[in-house]
Amino acid sequence: xxxxxxxxxxxxxxxxxxxxxxxxxxxxxxxxxxxxxxxxxxxxxxxxxxxxxxxxxxxxxxxxxxxxxxxxxxxxxxxxxxxxx
Numbered sequence: 753x754x755x756x757x758x759x760x761x762x763x764x765x766x767x768x769x770x771x772x773x774x775x776x777x778x779x780x781x782x783x784x785x786x787x788x789x790x791x792x793x794x795x796x797x798x799x800x801x802x803x804x805x806x807x808x809x810x811x812x813x814x815x816x817x818x819x820x821x822x823x824x825x826x827x828x829x830x831x832x833x834x835x836x837x
Contacts, residue, residue: 756810812825
């Protein structure tokens with residue numbers, strides 16, 4: 753979780769921290785302005801309130817953003833963070 757802000761800045765570079773949340777445009781759809789796509793910086797829970805897409809952790813967010821299955825997203829995230837599995 754400590755690396756979450758850096759991951760979000762990389763994955764959602766047009767976003768910004770607003771209190772306890774990262775607010776950005778959803779890159780998976782034609783989202784014109786930030787606001788409906790948010791990630792909780794403490795818990796990693798995320799949601800697109802315009803579409804109802806949501807998840808409970810950074811792995812599910814990585815899977816969603818990059819079109820991967822959960823296991824593949826977990827593997828790539830671990831590699832990115834230098835975690836041995």
